[in-house]
Amino acid sequence: MGPLSAALLIGGLLALMWVLELFDQSTGGWLDQYGIHARELDGLPEIFSAPLLHAGFDHLIGNSVPFAVFGFIIALGGFARWLGSTLISVVVSGLTAWLLTPANTIVLGASGLIMGWLTYLIARGAFDRRPIQIIIGVAVLLLYGGMIWGVLPTEAGVSWQAHLGGAIGGVIAARWLHGRAARPTR
Structure with missing residues (x-):
């Protein structure tokens, strides 16, 4: 995918998240019901909507960059x-949050996906072994590696469960998409 297509895809999704949060704020949090309802079977489909929703503009701003x-x-x-x-990343993060978060809790936000992307970028170089992927992984680790601490239960109101699941999902994705079996042999 070229840079313009990549920018349009990610920019479009980010714009959608902002529009959804504007709507959510104007309706008093009506969209929050589409977050992951921990340990409720009927809350499982929300694994796919939760990453697009946020608990306010501060939450969305923190996830945007x-x-x-x-x-x-x-x-x-x-x-x-x-x-x-x-x-x-979304599925593993969502299932982990659904399973490990206390009942009667709603989990929202893109941070589980972001954690998945973070560990995917870091692990991708290890599995792919191409120098450019290793360089990107090391750069991401140096610039954003501190985010990995988010997998620990250190801050109230932050879903370490979604972060942990996302981190695991990112490594699984890197292995599946870039492991030796994913590359044709010569």
């Missing part, structure tokens, strides 16, 4: 790999 940076870098590698890494 890493969403744009990581999403753009991954999209440059092609739509199929972007989609694969995104879906795996």
Whole structure:
């Protein structure tokens, strides 16, 4: 995927998240019901809507830059790999949040996906072994590696469960999409 297509894809998704949050704020949080309802079977489908929703503008602002940076870098590698890494990260993050978050809790936000993209970019170089992927992984680790602490239960109101699931999902995606079996042998 070229830079313009990658920018349009990620920019469009980011714009959608902002429009949804504007609507959510204007309706008193009506969209929050589409977040993940922890440990409720009927809350499982919300695994796919929760990453687009946020608990206020501060939450969305905090997620916007890493969403744009990581999403753009991954999209440059092609739509199929972007989609694969995104879906795996969203599903593993969402299921982990659904299972480990206390009941009667709603989980919202793109941070589980962002954590998945972070670990995907770092792990991709290890599995792919191409110098450019290793360099990107090291650069992402140096610039954003501190985010990895988000997998620990350190801050009230922050879903470490979604972060942990996203981190695991990103590594799974990197292995699946860039492991030796994913490359044709010569």
